[in-house]
Amino acid sequence: MQIALGSINLLLGAIIPPMGIKIISLVLILFSTVNIESRPISYSGGSTLMLLSNRLSDSIYYHYSPTYKYSMGVEFVKNKPLINEYVNFRFTYLLNRNNTPNSQRNLYMQSGVSSNGLDNFFYGIHGDWETRRLFAGFGIKKTEAKVLNYKEEFLQLGFAPYVGAYGDLHTWLMIKTKKNSATDTSTTYPVIKFFKGNALFEVGYNNSSEWDVHLMYRL
Amino acid sequence: MKNLYLCCLIACSLVVLAAEESMHQMHDHEGHLHDTMVDGSLLKVNPVRFDNFVSKLTEAQVAIISVNGMVCDFCARGIAKTFKKDRAVTKVDVDLAGGKVFVAYKINAKIDFEDIKEKILSNGQNATNLQVIKI
Numbered sequence A: 001m002q003i004a005l006g007s008i009n010l011l012l013g014a015i016i017p018p019m020g021i022k023i024i025s026l027v028l029i030l031f032s033t034v035n036i037e038s039r040p041i042s043y044s045g046g047s048t049l050m051l052l053s054n055r056l057s058d059s060i061y062y063h064y065s066p067t068y069k070y071s072m073g074v075e076f077v078k079n080k081p082l083i084n085e086y087v088n089f090r091f092t093y094l095l096n097r098n099n100t101p102n103s104q105r106n107l108y109m110q111s112g113v114s115s116n117g118l119d120n121f122f123y124g125i126h127g128d129w130e131t132r133r134l135f136a137g138f139g140i141k142k143t144e145a146k147v148l149n150y151k152e153e154f155l156q157l158g159f160a161p162y163v164g165a166y167g168d169l170h171t172w173l174m175i176k177t178k179k180n181s182a183t184d185t186s187t188t189y190p191v192i193k194f195f196k197g198n199a200l201f202e203v204g205y206n207n208s209s210e211w212d213v214h215l216m217y218r219l
Numbered sequence B: 001m002k003n004l005y006l007c008c009l010i011a012c013s014l015v016v017l018a019a020e021e022s023m024h025q026m027h028d029h030e031g032h033l034h035d036t037m038v039d040g041s042l043l044k045v046n047p048v049r050f051d052n053f054v055s056k057l058t059e060a061q062v063a064i065i066s067v068n069g070m071v072c073d074f075c076a077r078g079i080a081k082t083f084k085k086d087r088a089v090t091k092v093d094v095d096l097a098g099g100k101v102f103v104a105y106k107i108n109a110k111i112d113f114e115d116i117k118e119k120i121l122s123n124g125q126n127a128t129n130l131q132v133i134k135i
Helices: A005-013 A018-031 B002-026 B047-054 B073-084 B113-121
Strands: A046-053 A057-067 A070-079 A084-099 A104-114 A117-130 A134-144 A149-159 A170-180 A185-196 A199-206 A210-218 B060-068 B089-095 B100-106 B126-134
Touching: A057 A084, A149 A185, A185 B073, A210 B073, B047 B060, B047 B089, B047 B100, B060 B113, B073 B089, B073 B100, B073 B113, B113 B126
Parallel strands: none
Antiparallel strands: A046 A057, A046 A210, A057 A070, A070 A084, A084 A104, A104 A117, A117 A134, A134 A149, A149 A170, A170 A185, A185 A199, A199 A210, B060 B100, B060 B126, B089 B100
């Protein structure tokens, strides 16, 4: 959720009435949950709880995976600038997976609809390739809403500075580039990820949203 | 100063890699189960991890499962959870480096590779080989 809300308001201020700006801002924040793309599906019968916090919003996302092929989830979002709350209903499907002895490659389809109305929804794909040492991921997400349609894209590359064993603390150093068609901006920023056992902690920093903190626990 | 940091980093990396490589050579093999031949094949496992796994087991069968796609600790968690639901299973461990899952079964339990494949697949990975030893 790294949208520069102030910049959007300035950009659109001249052509859209204040109420419209508010709605656009809401929509952008509503669907800009780029961080929760990682580990979008659990093992069969498993579920995952994610907490996300940054300057613009706090959210709690819970998803359940009936099989390893798809997950269904509910995301509660508290929007800080607009001081309101809403819910996203999300669905993720594993389109393709390739397992090798030393790597895994995934391609996911993601979608969601907001409690603000059926005409507020998003869809997209995202993929990743991972070894124990290297990671590469990308995503394209298109959001359609009453007031604004826009597209988000990201590319993420990372490496593990050391290769830990099962049960150790694992660390990933990453760099992420994002582009948003609504603001016509792109940003690149560092991300560091730690995980141990069933818990994952990820933190990133960029000029727009400042700190992005992401916690995940696999139940 | 940057070059000094770089040299230190490379030196540390080489030390870590050398330590990992020599770990197996330094390990005392005598009487250890990781040297066991199963169906004409030597067990290809992390010796320390495997010997720790079997050290307190008695009257058990150990399934050594080769798994494709098990590249991440966080992703392998589901495998352990799935096997632990099986009442015939007494202990589970994962060797990420070797791409192996160790599962200890009760001595009289029937070990079915098709069932194991399904359990691994339910976590999104693929089981490719199974070796079983009795302890």
